[in-house]
Amino acid sequence: MLFGGMGKKKSARTAGLAAIFVALAAFGSANPGAQAPMPPQSPGPPIHAPTTQQAPPPLFPPPSPIERPATPPPTTVILDPAHGGQDSGAHGDPAEEGAVEKDLVLAIALGMRRELERQGIRVVLTRQNDSAVSIDERAAVANALGAGYFVSLHVGSTGEANTAQAYSFGTPHGGAPPAFVPRPPGIEAVRWDDAQAGYLVASRRLAELVQVELAQKLPRSPDVPQFAEVRQLRVVAHPAVAIELSRVAEANPASLEKTAVPLATAMVKAIAAYRQASEGRP
Amino acid sequence: MPRAVRIVILLLVLAVLAGLVELPALRLRVSRLERPEQTEEVARREVIRPAEEARDAKKEKVPMYWLSETDPGQLAPVETPLALGTDPVERARAALEWLITGAPTPEQRPLPLDTTLLAFYLMDDGTAVADFSEALPHELPSGIATEQLALDAITRTLHAAVPQVRRLHILIDGHEAETLAGHVDLSGAFDLTLMGPATPAAPAAATPAAQPKPAGTIASQPSEPPVKAPAAEEKKIPAATKPRGGE
Numbered sequence: 175m176l177f178g179g180m181g182k183k184k185s186a187r188t189a190g191l192a193a194i195f196v197a198l199a200a201f202g203s204a205n206p207g208a209q210a211p212m213p214p215q216s217p218g219p220p221i222h223a224p225t226t227q228q229a230p231p232p233l234f235p236p237p238s239p240i241e242r243p244a245t246p247p248p249t250t251v252i253l254d255p256a257h258g259g260q261d262s263g264a265h266g267d268p269a270e271e272g273a274v275e276k277d278l279v280l281a282i283a284l285g286m287r288r289e290l291e292r293q294g295i296r297v298v299l300t301r302q303n304d305s306a307v308s309i310d311e312r313a314a315v316a317n318a319l320g321a322g323y324f325v326s327l328h329v330g331s332t333g334e335a336n337t338a339q340a341y342s343f344g345t346p347h348g349g350a351p352p353a354f355v356p357r358p359p360g361i362e363a364v365r366w367d368d369a370q371a372g373y374l375v376a377s378r379r380l381a382e383l384v385q386v387e388l389a390q391k392l393p394r395s396p397d398v399p400q401f402a403e404v405r406q407l408r409v410v411a412h413p414a415v416a417i418e419l420s421r422v423a424e425a426n427p428a429s430l431e432k433t434a435v436p437l438a439t440a441m442v443k444a445i446a447a448y449r450q451a452s453e454g455r456p
Numbered sequence: 457m458p459r460a461v462r463i464v465i466l467l468l469v470l471a472v473l474a475g476l477v478e479l480p481a482l483r484l485r486v487s488r489l490e491r492p493e494q495t496e497e498v499a500r501r502e503v504i505r506p507a508e509e510a511r512d513a514k515k516e517k518v519p520m521y522w523l524s525e526t527d528p529g530q531l532a533p534v535e536t537p538l539a540l541g542t543d544p545v546e547r548a549r550a551a552l553e554w555l556i557t558g559a560p561t562p563e564q565r566p567l568p569l570d571t572t573l574l575a576f577y578l579m580d581d582g583t584a585v586a587d588f589s590e591a592l593p594h595e596l597p598s599g600i601a602t603e604q605l606a607l608d609a610i611t612r613t614l615h616a617a618v619p620q621v622r623r624l625h626i627l628i629d630g631h632e633a634e635t636l637a638g639h640v641d642l643s644g645a646f647d648l649t650l651m652g653p654a655t656p657a658a659p660a661a662a663t664p665a666a667q668p669k670p671a672g673t674i675a676s677q678p679s680e681p682p683v684k685a686p687a688a689e690e691k692k693i694p695a696a697t698k699p700r701g702g703e
Contacts, residue, residue, distance in 0.1 A: 256639075263638055264598035275598070309634065328639065330599030333529065341600055345650065346608055367643070402604045405634060405641040418600045 249445055250296040250322035252315070253286055254406065255279040259306025264331045264422040275422050276304065278430055279327040282419075285434025286327075286441070293442050298322070310366070313409035317369060323380065323445055324414035326406045329430065333420030336429065337395040338437070340385040341416040342377040343370045343408055344401030369411040376413040376452075383447045384415055387440035392433065413448070500557055515539045519616045520555055521609040522564040529601060531566065531608055533616075544620045548576050548584065551617035555609060566609035568595035574629070582622030583645065586610070590629045593637045603640035615648045622649050 256279055257263035263275025280301070287297040298319065300312035316324050333339070370377065381399035389395045399415070407414045417437070419430055515537040524532035538554060540547040552573050559565040570591035577585045596606055607626075614621055623645040627633070633642045 261638065328600055330601050331597030332599060332602055339601065346604060400601075400604075402600050402639075403607070403641045404600055404639055405643070406639075408641055416600060421599075 248294065248296045249449070250298060250319055251290055251441060251445070252298045252300065252319065252322050252324045252412065253283045253290075254300040254312055254316075254324065254326040255283040256326055256328050256406065258301050258304055261306060264329060273422055273430075275329045278329045278419075278422065280304065281431045282434045282437065283327055285431060286438040289435050289438035290442065293438075295442065295445075309406050310409060312406065313366075313369065313411075316414075317409075317411045319412075322412050323441075323448075324407070324410045324412045325441060326404065326414070326416040328416060328418040329422045330418045330420050331422055333418075334394055335420055336392055336433070338388045338392050338417055338419050338433070339396055340381045340388060340399040341402040341404055341407075341418065342374070342381040342399060343404060343414065344374060344378070345403060346401050364411075366409060369409050370407055370414060373411065373413055377407070377415060379451070380413045380444060380448050381415045383444035384417070384440060387443050388417070388437075391436035391440050518551060518554075519613070520551075520558060521566065521612040521616075522555070522559045523566050523605065523609075525561070525564060528563055529605075531605060531612065533612070534560075540617060544618050545576055545578050548578065548586075548614060548618045548621065549573060551613055552576070552586065552610065555613045566606050568592060570595055578618075578621065582620060583625070584614070584618075584621040584623065585625045585627060586614075587627040587630055593628055593633065596637045598637045598639065600639045603636040603638075607636060607640055607646075611646050611648055612651065615651050623647055 255276070257276035258280070259276075261276065263279070265272070265274045280303070283299060284302075287299060290297050298315065300315050301307045316322065330339075364371065378399070378401075385395070385397065385399040389397050402416070404416045407416055419433060516539070517535040518538045518540065519533035520536045521531045521533050524530045536554065536558065538550065540550050556565070556567050556569065556571050556573070562569070568591050570589075572589040572591070573586060574589055575585070575587040579585075592606075596602060610626070611624060614624060625632075625645050626636075626642050628642070636642050
């Protein structure tokens with residue numbers, strides 16, 4: 175799989191950032207269909223078609239009309255409710271009675287989608303019901319989009335109740351993620367398993383901004399994000415963070431589902447700050 | 457008095473005398489049985505201890521990366537005197553087994569107590585394979601935080617105890633696994649050399665670890681400066697043993 179803009183120079187940082195810029199710019203100017211495989215679209219809407227799309231869009235909402243250079247392209251957020259199907263994720267007690275991670279994250283993701291769309295952000299979900307979707311299938315959905323921000327949602331087994339920790343891909347001791355295979359010289363292609371390699375800086379920066387917001391929205395959350403070798407993040411070719419809420423053994427799971435709106439607001443603010451920093455515009 | 461009755465009485469007296477001798481001994485044995493049952497854990501430790509003590513020859517201080525007593529969300533290495541021997545594979549096995557079973561309190565265990573190290577191989581190029589039993593993914597509380605701590609405990613302890621190990625593959629019950637317990641990546645090899653030089657029990661001088669690697673490893677370096685990075689954890693660990701990479 176090829177990801178445009180991946181530099182082969184040693185200047186890793188520039189290459190990573192350049193990739194994002196290229197991707198974002200391309201998303202804004204060109205027709206997204208040219209960049210990545212998109213599902214078949216209904217015949218393009220007339221240029222002056224009503225642009226109010228209030229109803230919840232399908233998995234792949236139609237791209238915004240091309241002829242609108244004045245407004246920036248809509249931000250796309252890919253929400254990834256982890257687990258699903260047989261894989262219930264973290265659970266409160268060994269008997270798997272009570273709340274399980276897969277249900278909580280789906281409820282939170284749906285709540286977040288409602289709020290994000292209300293604020294004018296395009297949302298793509300990697301699973302919409304209790305179905306088993308593999309890690310690579312989720313990444314395929316995300317990587318097929320021209321540009322976006324990937325947010326993997328989790329509910330952990332431990333930690334202080336009603337707090338949230340953001341993670342970006344990396345090893346906690348600060349070294350490079352160990353398993354990325356160096357590319358042979360002259361090869362432009364990026365291994366599927368190394369898709370995140372070009373976005374480590376971007377993801378870390380996004381995680382920092384997200385964590386600042388989380389610490390405000392969910393008091394007692396930590397102030398700084400962590401690195402973790404999250405399998406899902408590794409194969410995503412976008413700025414990507416995982417957010418783990420604490421915790422599944424909650425007496426009242428509904429209290430976690432109520433975090434959807436604060437989480438969505440936190441993401442909106444963090445992404446706005448991220449774009450402002452990287453593009454110089456809100 | 458008929459002779460038969462006298463014989464019976466004599467036998468009874470003898471029986472009473474025998475009882476007087478025998479009963480105290482019986483009581484002693486019963487009271488010994490009543491001692492509290494050993495827990496499975498204690499029993500395991502007792503099985504391991506003699507082996508440790510047999511090689512008592514020279515114990516060395518090995519950092520064991522157990523969970524912090526005060527904050528179970530972090531690792532806090534404990535310098536533990538262990539006789540690991542000289543063979544790298546034996547050292548690795550002993551260190552990892554002690555990591556699983558030796559924690560001072562159950563709350564400090566980074567890995568489930570039922571985890572067993574089924575096999576450990578070390579190749580000439582420094583690539584090691586550790587094969588853990590199914591109990592590891594099944595009994596470890598699922599979650600990014602818990603899984604990353606378990607993984608770090610394994611890699612850090614192994615790195616400190618067996619410097620020869622450069623890369624580590626982790627298998628579960630003989631098979632490659634995509635994740636540890638649903639979140640953390642197990643699909644590749646963990647590069648232990650990024651942790652910097654390991655000199656067990658020697659508080660080595662800080663070394664600029666984690667050299668920028670060619671192409672693939674991109675970017676991880678410049679990512680740190682903006683924030684004081686993985687804050688709490690970063691601060692806690694270096695105090696103990698060794699320099700850490702990349703900050």
